[in-house]
Amino acid sequence: MTSNHVWPAHFPNDCPSPPHECRSGVYYRLVADGSMPKEVEFLPHAERPGYVPSRGKGAHCSDCALSVFDSIESALNFVAARPAISAKQPVPIRANGEGVIHADELHYIGHFLWWLPFGTTFFEVYMGVSHA
Amino acid sequence: MPEGREHGDAGESANRLEDASMWRLQVVRGFCEYDGTLLDFLANGPAGFPGHEGHWLITWRSGGRLSASLNTPPELAGIERWLAVPLSPTRERQLLQGHVSVREVIAFSEAGCLYELRGENPLAPSLVARVQLWELPENFLPSADLTVQGQPMPELGPPSGTEALELRVHLVPDFGGPESPTLSDSGAVQGALQRFLGWAAAVAHAEATVPKGKGPAVSIGPPKWSAFSLTRAVPGTLLLSAEARIEEASQREALVAALERLKVLVHGARDQDGKEGDSSHPGDQGSLLVVTALVALADLLRSAHLSVSVRWRSGKETDCALIGPPMADSASQLRSIAEEPILDRARARTAIIQVSLTEEDVGLLRLSLDPAGGGLQKLIATLRDQLQQIGEGRYVLPLSADQVEKVIRYVQEYGQGGYQDRLRPLYEALYRVGVAFVGLR
Numbered sequence: 001m002t003s004n005h006v007w008p009a010h011f012p013n014d015c016p017s018p019p020h021e022c023r024s025g026v027y028y029r030l031v032a033d034g035s036m037p038k039e040v041e042f043l044p045h046a047e048r049p050g051y052v053p054s055r056g057k058g059a060h061c062s063d064c065a066l067s068v069f070d071s072i073e074s075a076l077n078f079v080a081a082r083p084a085i086s087a088k089q090p091v092p093i094r095a096n097g098e099g100v101i102h103a104d105e106l107h108y109i110g111h112f113l114w115w116l117p118f119g120t121t122f123f124e125v126y127m128g129v130s131h132a
Numbered sequence: 133m134p135e136g137r138e139h140g141d142a143g144e145s146a147n148r149l150e151d152a153s154m155w156r157l158q159v160v161r162g163f164c165e166y167d168g169t170l171l172d173f174l175a176n177g178p179a180g181f182p183g184h185e186g187h188w189l190i191t192w193r194s195g196g197r198l199s200a201s202l203n204t205p206p207e208l209a210g211i212e213r214w215l216a217v218p219l220s221p222t223r224e225r226q227l228l229q230g231h232v233s234v235r236e237v238i239a240f241s242e243a244g245c246l247y248e249l250r251g252e253n254p255l256a257p258s259l260v261a262r263v264q265l266w267e268l269p270e271n272f273l274p275s276a277d278l279t280v281q282g283q284p285m286p287e288l289g290p291p292s293g294t295e296a297l298e299l300r301v302h303l304v305p306d307f308g309g310p311e312s313p314t315l316s317d318s319g320a321v322q323g324a325l326q327r328f329l330g331w332a333a334a335v336a337h338a339e340a341t342v343p344k345g346k347g348p349a350v351s352i353g354p355p356k357w358s359a360f361s362l363t364r365a366v367p368g369t370l371l372l373s374a375e376a377r378i379e380e381a382s383q384r385e386a387l388v389a390a391l392e393r394l395k396v397l398v399h400g401a402r403d404q405d406g407k408e409g410d411s412s413h414p415g416d417q418g419s420l421l422v423v424t425a426l427v428a429l430a431d432l433l434r435s436a437h438l439s440v441s442v443r444w445r446s447g448k449e450t451d452c453a454l455i456g457p458p459m460a461d462s463a464s465q466l467r468s469i470a471e472e473p474i475l476d477r478a479r480a481r482t483a484i485i486q487v488s489l490t491e492e493d494v495g496l497l498r499l500s501l502d503p504a505g506g507g508l509q510k511l512i513a514t515l516r517d518q519l520q521q522i523g524e525g526r527y528v529l530p531l532s533a534d535q536v537e538k539v540i541r542y543v544q545e546y547g548q549g550g551y552q553d554r555l556r557p558l559y560e561a562l563y564r565v566g567v568a569f570v571g572l573r
Contacts, residue, residue: 044167044168045167045168045169046168048197054168054169054170060168062165062168063167063168064168065167065168066167067165067166067167074282077276077278077282077284078164078166078282080274080275080276080278081164081234081274081276081278081282082171082192082193082274083270083271083272083273083274083275084193084194084195084199084271084272085198085199086271086275104164104165106162106163106164106165106281107281108163108164108165108281108282109281109282109283110282111164111165111166111282
């Protein structure tokens with residue numbers, strides 16, 4: 001399924017890059033262990049307070065996306081590779097065709113970037129809030 | 133566990149600091165990003181860096197917004213800490229093709245050391261320190277064997293029952309080593325590893341069943357392994373697996389204890405109570421055999437230019453020990469990367485063991501010597517030269533296999549005496565876990 005989205009004003013031109021394919025399914029987001037997930041944990045880097053653009057070509061567009069994983073195993077492997085974040089745990093977030101989800105261009109196993117159009121937040125998606 | 137691993141700041145000692153202004157890196161290829169931040173990448177190293185013209189693996193380890201706890205403002209999240217690992221073309225190819233894990237690349241650094249980068253931007257860090265692996269916090273090393281793109285390395289097969297003990301041995305050549313290890317290399321490593329496990333299991337069994345000081349170690353016989361089979365052979369590495377047939381529970385416990393001891397000896401781990409885990413007594417004949425078997429294994433690996441990653445599973449529990457080249461703290465060793473070939477004799481002189489000593493221990497070594505003294509006094513004089521101060525009242529002393537043997541022989545065979553007593557703290561340190569074999573990692 002494809003869709004014409006209205007992207008937030010802070011997104012760079014041509015971000016996200018086509019194809020603008022909407023996916024459905026369960027993805028996993030890393031959040032702090034031991035407490036209810038907070039809204040700030042579902043904010044893309046570009047929307048966080050004190051945002052400083054990341055380094056590298058195309059980094060600003062990926063700053064506008066949320067990092068998610070396509071399976072618990074992928075998320076846990078990501079953490080195992082970086083034990084400094086071992087206190088984070090994956091929580092499911094269900095995609096119902098909102099926005100655009102692309103596989104990581106670096107081909108890191110199971111890592112996806114998710115861009116949401118204007119008017120929706122990832123925390124609302126996580127909490128199952130419908131804008132229909 | 134060596135003291136340095138507890139605080140992870142050994143890299144800040146002045147003699148290990150590099151000129152950070154030299155370190156202006158360029159990304160060659162990214163491997164992993166998260167929320168817009170590149171976490172693992174290949175970089176061109178600092179221009180004119182002595183001894184290494186190739187690429188570096190740069191990998192985020194801690195600090196910054198990703199590791200911040202919930203609600204921590206980014207500016208209070210702690211300074212970002214990265215590791216930089218110089219790669220030979222062969223090791224880079226192995227990394228990119230998924231034949232070695234990131235964990236192995238870090239632990240088996242061909243340079244014999246690592247570089248820690250700190251600051252907001254790893255491409256222009258504000259602080260660079262040359263560090264040894266054992267000086268880093270434990271959470272710097274990946275806890276799983278994953279390729280640089282997150283693919284799990286071949287693991288142990290499906291559980292075959294709680295009675296079995298499975299073993300996976302991954303042979304990785306060091307710099308200057310074979311393009312690919314051969315089956316004859318692997319056969320020798322298997323033999324040396326089995327000898328170590330046999331002795332260590334016997335000692336563990338004796339410790340579990342015989343009160344200390346109440347008789348000699350009781351042998352439980354060598355472990356009965358199935359034939360090691362070659363599970364995977366890819367250009368550059370060999371993966372072997374085996375299973376121990378367990379006839380009684382105590383044998384499995386002893387073998388697991390032997391493998392855990394291997395990990396403790398090479399990693400400097402601590403037991404759950406935070407104590408140094410080795411309960412053997414200095415002079416314990418069984419312990420000496422275990423030490424000797426491990427030294428033999430290390431010597432074999434060194435002469436074959438191999439590192440091994442040993443992973444095992446007993447029941448549902450898996451664990452791993454990494455036995456790599458010595459992490460000699462030497463800039464000249466890094467320079468030697470570009471100088472082929474590395475002579476075997478030079479490598480043979482490299483320390484395989486590094487022990488931690490206190491000011492008091494070092495004071496004994498520094499007492500005056502007779503200039504015309506014999507072999508023992510010459511040994512003490514050499515050891516003085518090898519001492520490295522790593523902090524206030526804290527020293528490390530790298531020892532070669534030959535020196536370990538001499539220290540043990542002088543103290544054991546010649547008993548008490550003025551000069552022998554000066555070696556006693558060192559002798560006892562050789563039996564302490566967490567200090568004895570860190571250089572083997």
